[in-house]
Amino acid sequence: MSDLRDLYQDLILDHGKKPRNFRKDDACTHHAEGFNPLCGDQIALFLRVSQDGKVEDACFQGKGCAISTASASMMTAAVKGMTVEEARRLFVRFRDLITGVDPSTSDSELGKLAVFDGIREYPNRIKCAALPWHALTTALDGNADPVSTE
Amino acid sequence: MSAATVTPAERIDVDAIRAEFPVLHQQVHGKPLVYLDNAATKHKPRAVIDSQTHYYEHDNANIHRGVHLLSCRATDAYEGARARVRRFLNAAEDAEILFTRGTTEGINRVARSYGELLAAGDEILITHMEHHSNIVPWQMLAKRKGTVLKVAPIDDAGQLDVAAFERLLSPRTKLVSIVHQSNSLGTINPIAELIAKAHAVGAVVLVDAAQSCSHLKVDVRALDADFVVLSSHKLYGPTGVGVLYGKRALLDRMPPDEGGGDMILSVTFEKTIYNKLPHKFEAGTPNIAGVIGLGAAIEWVESKGLDAIAAHEDDVLRYGTQKLCEIPGVRIIGTATHKASVLSFTLGEIHPHDVGTVLDMEGVAIRTGHHCTQPVMDRFGVPATARASLAVYNTRADIDALCAALHKAIEVLG
Numbered sequence: 164m165s166d167l168r169d170l171y172q173d174l175i176l177d178h179g180k181k182p183r184n185f186r187k188d189d190a191c192t193h194h195a196e197g198f199n200p201l202c203g204d205q206i207a208l209f210l211r212v213s214q215d216g217k218v219e220d221a222c223f224q225g226k227g228c229a230i231s232t233a234s235a236s237m238m239t240a241a242v243k244g245m246t247v248e249e250a251r252r253l254f255v256r257f258r259d260l261i262t263g264v265d266p267s268t269s270d271s272e273l274g275k276l277a278v279f280d281g282i283r284e285y286p287n288r289i290k291c292a293a294l295p296w297h298a299l300t301t302a303l304d305g306n307a308d309p310v311s312t313e
Numbered sequence: 314m315s316a317a318t319v320t321p322a323e324r325i326d327v328d329a330i331r332a333e334f335p336v337l338h339q340q341v342h343g344k345p346l347v348y349l350d351n352a353a354t355k356h357k358p359r360a361v362i363d364s365q366t367h368y369y370e371h372d373n374a375n376i377h378r379g380v381h382l383l384s385c386r387a388t389d390a391y392e393g394a395r396a397r398v399r400r401f402l403n404a405a406e407d408a409e410i411l412f413t414r415g416t417t418e419g420i421n422r423v424a425r426s427y428g429e430l431l432a433a434g435d436e437i438l439i440t441h442m443e444h445h446s447n448i449v450p451w452q453m454l455a456k457r458k459g460t461v462l463k464v465a466p467i468d469d470a471g472q473l474d475v476a477a478f479e480r481l482l483s484p485r486t487k488l489v490s491i492v493h494q495s496n497s498l499g500t501i502n503p504i505a506e507l508i509a510k511a512h513a514v515g516a517v518v519l520v521d522a523a524q525s526c527s528h529l530k531v532d533v534r535a536l537d538a539d540f541v542v543l544s545s546h547k548l549y550g551p552t553g554v555g556v557l558y559g560k561r562a563l564l565d566r567m568p569p570d571e572g573g574g575d576m577i578l579s580v581t582f583e584k585t586i587y588n589k590l591p592h593k594f595e596a597g598t599p600n601i602a603g604v605i606g607l608g609a610a611i612e613w614v615e616s617k618g619l620d621a622i623a624a625h626e627d628d629v630l631r632y633g634t635q636k637l638c639e640i641p642g643v644r645i646i647g648t649a650t651h652k653a654s655v656l657s658f659t660l661g662e663i664h665p666h667d668v669g670t671v672l673d674m675e676g677v678a679i680r681t682g683h684h685c686t687q688p689v690m691d692r693f694g695v696p697a698t699a700r701a702s703l704a705v706y707n708t709r710a711d712i713d714a715l716c717a718a719l720h721k722a723i724e725v726l727g
Contacts, residue, residue, distance in 0.1 A: 167670075167725050170670065204666070205696075229664060229667045230667070285670060
């Protein structure tokens with residue numbers, strides 16, 4: 164089994180303690196809520212998507228563990244400025260990374276998100292990292308139902 | 314509490330007890346297993362494991378119907394377990410002991426079946442410290458029948474506000490459903506007193522004994538409890554089995570909530586006559602091996618003695634409370650005067666889920682999350698807690714391992 168530091172890397176701890184884009188956006192165009200009933204994590208995600216399909220702003224609020232908070236923080240930073248299609252592609256790439264479907268981190272697409280590389284060694288924590296991303300796709304789909312990790 | 318009456322000769326030999334639990338003797342992530350998640354489920358002693366293996370290797374057959382020897386042996390073993398449960402709970406007769414899948418099913422059964430006898434406007438009183446399984450079935454009943462759910466508050470120590478509980482009782486209160494010992498706080502409720510108060514207004518009382526029955530005597534006749542529910546797997550028995558005790562006078566009035574084989578006396582397409590108790594409530598082939606395992610678990614618990622088990626757990630709980638309080642940032646959630654076997658806590662700003670992962674890597678198994686008691690978490694203003702919970706096989710050394718792992722968590726995440 165790998166070292167705890169592979170999971171709790173400095174970048175993750177930093178974003179977990181001081182999440183970026185941690186605010187509410189009453190004027191958002193897309194919104195979704197996510198729950199992890201296993202540990203009580205919850206996240207509210209707010210997106211502003213322009214007419215031509217660009218994510219102009221992304222922010223979130225909620226309470227969660229270091230992993231889910233860092234994941235939400237880094238996700239909102241990553242998708243800001245992307246087109247909706249690019250954001251959806253990044254979700255698939257991130258999901259494949261953390262579930263081990265495609266563990267390579269050599270491509271530039273993931274950027275800083277490659278730091279979540281170590282999480283696949285902790286199967287019961289994958290849901291924590293995935294929760295904000297499921298909220299992202301739900302928000303982009305315009306689905307009003309809260310998303311759950313279960 | 315009664316634990317004080319344990320004499321030295323009756324004390325637990327914890328090394329001998331640990332030797333009876335095969336699962337405890339292993340390493341996880343390269344560290345010796347320290348299992349502190351006993352409120353979720355307890356491990357099984359060799360005697361329980363062997364009872365199920367013996368059943369499958371020698372007696373396996375369906376019950377209550379065959380003329381052949383194996384069926385007779387299986388029926389005897391199954392009904393023998395029912396008699397053992399009856400003695401364990403001091404019920405008046407075997408027919409008042411119904412086997413279920415667990416505590417959750419027991420409560421749901423009462424809500425479905427006894428709930429049929431209730432009317433719109435009838436009130437059901439629970440407490441703020443109930444498990445979701447003692448909240449949701451009553452919400453479902455309220456939707457179905459128009460009954461009203463009332464909740465008695467708890468104080469900052471996690472103790473029931475008994476005066477408020479009493480104020481919420483009225484002639485409209487038809488059923489009171491209360492936990493004997495809270496799974497997330499450890500609080501032990503003054504159950505006899507609460508039952509007496511509820512009976513004074515004519516309400517029937519269901520006692521959730523899931524957490525208490527492994528170390529507190531639940532004497533249904535001394536308590537005058539109307540319903541008692543428990544789970545085998547929290548009593549050192551197999552999963553998938555539980556008990557619903559009900560007074561015969563109530564069970565006789567209640568309609569069966571499941572139809573099928575074994576619960577009937579005769580069936581035609583025009584008319585079905587239901588079987589007598591307890592079979593009226595046991596449709597279909599039950600978990601025969603599980604029930605036999607529960608019987609073996611009760612026999613095992615009784616051989617150690619509930620008072621001796623409680624005294625041992627209380628010693629480890631006191632030691633654990635003291636040691637946890639020495640760790641900077643620890644806040645214990647649930648500080649009732651009368652509590653048992655549960656240490657719920659938060660560690661500074663570190664999320665309990667992260668604490669749980671670090672502890673796991675150190676070999677220490679605890680539960681993190683809301684423990685199916687989200688209203689309790691809301692009451693204390695936390696999203697979740699870390700919970701170490703004790704069984705008879707835990708030791709002070711387990712607490713030392715927990716504390717060492719918590720220091721590691723502070724080092725990694727603090």
